Amino acid sequence: MRVLVTGGAGYIGSHxxxxxxxxxxxxxxxxxxxxxxxxxxxxxxSVIVVMEDVSNLDAMTKLLTxxxxxxxxxxxxxxxxxESMTNPLAYYQNNVVATTSLLSAMVQAHVPRLVFSxxxxxxxxxxxxPLTEALPLLPTNPYGETKRAIxxxxxxxxxxxxxxSVALRYFNAAGADSRWAxxxxxxxxxxxxxxxxxxxxxxxxxxxxxxxxxxxTKDGTAxxxxxxxxxxxxVHDLALQWLIDEDGAFAFNVGSGQGYSVxxxxxxxxxxxxxxxxxxxxxxxxxDPPHLVAAVGRIRQELGWTAxxxxxxxxxxxxxxxxxxxxxxxxxxxxxP
Numbered sequence: 660m661r662v663l664v665t666g667g668a669g670y671i672g673s674h675x676x677x678x679x680x681x682x683x684x685x686x687x688x689x690x691x692x693x694x695x696x697x698x699x700x701x702x703x704x705s706v707i708v709v710m711e712d713v714s715n716l717d718a719m720t721k722l723l724t725x726x727x728x729x730x731x732x733x734x735x736x737x738x739x740x741x742e743s744m745t746n747p748l749a750y751y752q753n754n755v756v757a758t759t760s761l762l763s764a765m766v767q768a769h770v771p772r773l774v775f776s777x778x779x780x781x782x783x784x785x786x787x788x789p790l791t792e793a794l795p796l797l798p799t800n801p802y803g804e805t806k807r808a809i810x811x812x813x814x815x816x817x818x819x820x821x822x823x824s825v826a827l828r829y830f831n832a833a834g835a836d837s838r839w840a841x842x843x844x845x846x847x848x849x850x851x852x853x854x855x856x857x858x859x860x861x862x863x864x865x866x867x868x869x870x871x872x873x874x875x876t877k878d879g880t881a882x883x884x885x886x887x888x889x890x891x892x893x894v895h896d897l898a899l900q901w902l903i904d905e906d907g908a909f910a911f912n913v914g915s916g917q918g919y920s921v922x923x924x925x926x927x928x929x930x931x932x933x934x935x936x937x938x939x940x941x942x943x944x945x946x947d948p949p950h951l952v953a954a955v956g957r958i959r960q961e962l963g964w965t966a967x968x969x970x971x972x973x974x975x976x977x978x979x980x981x982x983x984x985x986x987x988x989x990x991x992x993x994x995x996p
Contacts, residue, residue, distance in 0.1 A: 661685040662899070663728045663770075665713050665761065666735030667706075668695025671776070671832055671891055673841045675732060678892035680706055687726050689713060690735065696989040699841045714757040716764055723768035730772040730899045733761060739849055740780065740800045744945050747801035754805035755812075762812065766820045772902040773813070774895050777826040777910065779884070781807045784948035788918075789884075791954040792828070792910055799948060810910060817908040825898040830884035830914035830953050832891055834974040835981035842981030843888075844988030851921060852885075852975060855928040855936060856982040867936070869921050871943035876950060880921035884914035884952040887968035887977070897962045911961065914953025915969035924971070931975045 662679060666672040667688030672695065679686050680703040687707040688700060700708055707726070711718050713735050722728075737743070737753040758775075765773065780803030781796045798804045809826075816822040833852045835842035843853045858867040872879045894913055919927075929936045958964050968974070 660899070661687075661727050661729050662732060663687045663689060663723065663726070663730075664732045664734065665689045666695065666733075666776075668692060668697060668699050668708070669734060670843045670845070671829075671888055672734045673699035674836055674888045675734070675892045675895050676700060676703060676706055677836065677839050677841060678889075678896060682896065687722070687728065689719070689722065694845070696844060698989040702839055702841075712757070714760045716760045719761055719764035720767045723764055723770050728768070728770050730774070730902070731761070731765060731770060732774045732776075732895055732899065733758065734776040736776065738778075738802060740802050740947065741849070741944055743800050743802035743805075750801045750805050755808050758809050759812065762816050762822065765822060766816070771821070771823055772899055773822060773824040774898045774902075775809065775813060775824055775826045777806045777810055777828045778803060779828050779830045779912070779914070779951045779953065781810065781828060782951070788950060789916065789952040789954040790912065792912060792957050800945075814908040821906075823902045823906055824908045825902060826908075826910040827894065827898060827913045828910060828953075829891065830886050830912070830951060832888050833885045834887040834889065834968065834977040836889050836892075837977055837980050840985070842985060842988075843978065844985070851883075851924055852928065852978050853982065855925060855938075856932070856979055858936065858938075859932050859934045867938045868941035869925070869938045870941050871947065871949075872940045874943070874949035876920055878920050878922045881947060882918040882920050882950045882952065884916065884918050885924075885969060885971060885974055886914050886966060887974050889968045890966045893967075894958070894962065894964050897964055901962055909961075911958040912953040912955055913958065914955055915966045916953055916955045917969075917971075918950065918952035919971055924975075927971050927975050928979075931972065931979050
């Protein structure tokens with residue numbers, strides 16, 4: 660299949676590109692490289708990389724048409740909860756406005772299928788365990804609000820234009836695929852597991868903190884559902900194939916169905932790395948709910964998908980392998996093979 664991946668030079672995007680290229684799809688990537696890494700795509704010479712903003716309607720329409728794109732994976736977005744709280748207008752611009760341009764380009768170019776990178780943040784603090792897709796969407800931060808707005812836009816785009824879509828509500832993506840020289844390298848790094856791994860060998864009082872130790876959970880720290888990035892790559896492909904026969908705008912949770920507290924993750928990182936970590940407590944971050952764990956029955960029933968690699972030990976071991984072999988992230992990886 661001829662597919663477009665927006666944000667394909669990012670962490671999840673590059674793993675998806677690797678999966679699709681290995682599978683034999685004709686892959687085009689659009690990325691402005693403000694957050695992504697060109698080096699992450701260097702191992703895949705068959706992949707066409709276009710440095711462009713998704714918000715450029717004319718450029719996207721031309722690209723979709725000339726490349727004969729049959730389906731789009733839309734992963735390009737701003738995605739930091741804390742940043743969205745301080746600069747919400749940038750999130751509406753980068754997420755909602757840019758996606759409006761992309762959908763308009765798809766309609767003009769007659770591209771019929773889209774898989775959208777959504778988030779568990781659309782649920783907000785739902786107070787349910789686990790979170791099902793039937794719950795009302797009540798985000799507690801602008802990041803989640805923008806993703807909810809896009810999901811609603813996808814519904815109306817299907818009603819008006821027949822654009823089929825699946826919104827994949829990610830829980831916490833983590834890990835790395837050891838088959839490729841790709842992994843998680845953000846600047847700044849805000850995700851728990853890579854932050855902990857980078858702290859190994861550093862003064863614990865300054866290198867990493869636990870944000871919130873007074874949540875109403877079993878050990879006072881926030882609980883999250885971690886999904887291996889390899890599982891994410893696979894489910895994106897399944898979702899686009901599923902849309903060949905299914906007509907509508909759908910949403911599925913993508914998680915393991917298992918929740919781990921921050922302290923449990925710290926303990927696992929300590930065990931895997933052989934280094935005792937003792938992060939300092941810090942106040943809760945604004946917009947962070949105490950408990951996010953996926954109900955995964957709907958995606959199992961509809962797509963026949965279950966997570967294969969997402970036990971916590973495997974996630975941490977694969978992320979640790981990437982960190983040890985790439986201690987400076989992509990800074991020491993050449994842009995071309």
